[in-house]
Amino acid sequence: MLYLQGVVYLRRGDFPKAQAALETASQIDPNNPKTLSALGMAYVDQGKYAGAVPVLEHSLQLDANAWDSRWTLAKAYYHQQNYDGALRESQQALNGSHGAAPDLELLLAQSLTAVGKYDQAAQTLRTFLKNHPKDPSADKARRWLERLAADGKIKQ
Numbered sequence: 001m002l003y004l005q006g007v008v009y010l011r012r013g014d015f016p017k018a019q020a021a022l023e024t025a026s027q028i029d030p031n032n033p034k035t036l037s038a039l040g041m042a043y044v045d046q047g048k049y050a051g052a053v054p055v056l057e058h059s060l061q062l063d064a065n066a067w068d069s070r071w072t073l074a075k076a077y078y079h080q081q082n083y084d085g086a087l088r089e090s091q092q093a094l095n096g097s098h099g100a101a102p103d104l105e106l107l108l109a110q111s112l113t114a115v116g117k118y119d120q121a122a123q124t125l126r127t128f129l130k131n132h133p134k135d136p137s138a139d140k141a142r143r144w145l146e147r148l149a150a151d152g153k154i155k156q
Helices: 002-012 015-028 033-045 049-062 067-079 083-097 103-114 118-131 138-150
Strands: none
Touching: 002 015, 002 033, 015 033, 033 049, 033 067, 049 067, 067 083, 067 103, 083 103, 103 118, 103 138, 118 138
């Protein structure tokens, strides 16, 4: 019940209430990967990346196939400047998602850029634009490609 309440709060964007409900749910059942994943999402949505990392890592120990948990962990790692971790988790999340979350490609491109793999980042952005030309983030991806080229990081 608390898990479902927490998820409803997450979907409504009420992250503090989601966090409270999910923390209580995780105290009742500390080994429920879905509860832990949702709690990690509540933390990340509030910018509480340090709190999110151990919760999400525990969630993935319990369910290594949860690509959405990996995506959220990749975001937390990225914001903590753990770019290698962000790259690893975003790659695995993208593979596990089977195209269900196009924004994962953008996080992967960010992570690749952060570790200096500019050509791979550009290829990821091109693939995103090819597969999702009308996505709301397409303009951002185009500008990013242009910036990489203008900065001499990639060839046009």
